[in-house]
Amino acid sequence: MIHLLSTLLCDVSILFISSSFTALTSAVHTVCSLLHPLRLSHSLVPVVPGGLLEMVQLPSLYIMGLHTSLRKKVFEDLGDVVELNLDDGRMTTPPSVSIPLLPPAMLEPVHRALARILNPNIEYRDLLFGAINTTTHSLLTHKSDELQDKEVRSVFLCLLVSLLGDYQQFVTVLRFHPSPSFTFNKEAYLHSHSSEDSHSLLHKIVDGIPFMDFVHSRSLPYRRCDHFDEVYYKTRHIYGYFGHEKNF
Numbered sequence: 001m002i003h004l005l006s007t008l009l010c011d012v013s014i015l016f017i018s019s020s021f022t023a024l025t026s027a028v029h030t031v032c033s034l035l036h037p038l039r040l041s042h043s044l045v046p047v048v049p050g051g052l053l054e055m056v057q058l059p060s061l062y063i064m065g066l067h068t069s070l071r072k073k074v075f076e077d078l079g080d081v082v083e084l085n086l087d088d089g090r091m092t093t094p095p096s097v098s099i100p101l102l103p104p105a106m107l108e109p110v111h112r113a114l115a116r117i118l119n120p121n122i123e124y125r126d127l128l129f130g131a132i133n134t135t136t137h138s139l140l141t142h143k144s145d146e147l148q149d150k151e152v153r154s155v156f157l158c159l160l161v162s163l164l165g166d167y168q169q170f171v172t173v174l175r176f177h178p179s180p181s182f183t184f185n186k187e188a189y190l191h192s193h194s195s196e197d198s199h200s201l202l203h204k205i206v207d208g209i210p211f212m213d214f215v216h217s218r219s220l221p222y223r224r225c226d227h228f229d230e231v232y233y234k235t236r237h238i239y240g241y242f243g244h245e246k247n248f
Contacts, residue, residue: 001034002102002107002110002111002159003091003099003101003102004031004082004084004091005031005034005035005156006099006100006101006102006201007082007093007097007099008031008035008040008042008063008210009035009038009204009205009208009210009211010099010201010204010205010208011041011061011207011208011209011210012061012080012081012082012097012099013042013060013061013062013063013064013080013081013082014031014042014062014063014064014081014082014083014084015056015064015065015066015078015081015082015083015084016028016063016064016065016066016084016086017065017066017067017068017071017083017084017085017086017087018065018067018068018085018086018087019067019068019069019087020086020087021047021065021067023086023087024046024047024065024066024067024086025046025047025065027065027084027086028044028045028046028063028064028065029046031063032044032063033153034152034153034156035156035160035210036153036157037214037218037226037227037228038160038210038211038213038214039210039213039214039217040061040063040210041061041209041210041213042061042062042063043058043060043061043062043063043064044062044063044064045062045063045064045065046064046065047065047066047067048064048065048066048067048070050067050070050073053070053073053074056074056078056081057074057075057078057079059079061209068087077094078094079094079096080094080096080097081094082094082097099204100200100201100204101201102159102163102198102201103198103201106159106162106163106198110155110156110159113155114152114155117148117151117152117155118148157227157228157231158231158235160228161228161231161232161235162235163198163201163202163205164202164205164211164214165228165231165232165235165236166192166232166236167184167189167214167215168218168219170184170185170186170188170189170192171183171184171185171215171219172184172185173219173220173221180219180220182216182219182220184212184215184216184219186206189206190202190203190206
């Protein structure tokens with residue numbers, strides 16, 4: 001999933017394949033929600049109809065779902081399209097597509113945070129005496145789907161904050177009237193991250209449409225703050241750390 005989100009940030013088309021129509025629909029909507037507040041420029045088609053299979057050969061960016069029974073009816077080579085089989089978890093990346101991986105300093109904390117959410121007992125399994133009372137333990141191990149969904153979203157939100165959070169420092173507002181005008185210093189932004197392991201991934205993300213749309217829509221200094229701004233402020237200014245595993 002983490003590598004899939006990196007792929008989307010780099011403006012690559014994704015084709016989900018599954019024998020379940022429900023799984024296809026859920027997958028398309030899930031990847032979009034996990035990238036909030038970034039808005040993807042991809043065309044979204046949760047389930048491609050059998051009579052419109054030529055859609056998967058479009059040159060434009062897309063996220064589509066294709067039933068397993070229809071996969072053999074389209075070309076084997078779809079060009080620069082990453083295929084993800086939801087039934088067996090296999091992700092196929094064509095040779096023409098190169099997606100840099102997240103650095104271990106960011107990847108490992110995300111893995112640990114997701115493991116704690118999906119398997120709450122993992123932290124207390126080796127303790128001789130329970131660190132929490134029975135009631136609290138029951139609440140942690142029997143979470144509602146809604147609560148678990150929010151926790152997973154928060155992990156990916158913190159990941160985006162750690163990866164892209166300081167973009168505002170490189171935005172210059174040139175004028176407010178008659179219409180706002182601003183510029184983003186991409187070279188300075190990349191240079192500030194040149195010593196980090198995430199530089200190669202950032203270089204591709206910055207050139208992508210989702211990131212530029214994200215910067216343009218949030219460049220004005222007087223706007224309504226959202227969860228992204230709140231997480232960035234807390235990790236950067238209150239707790240005094242940034243890009244640290246405690247963010248997750």
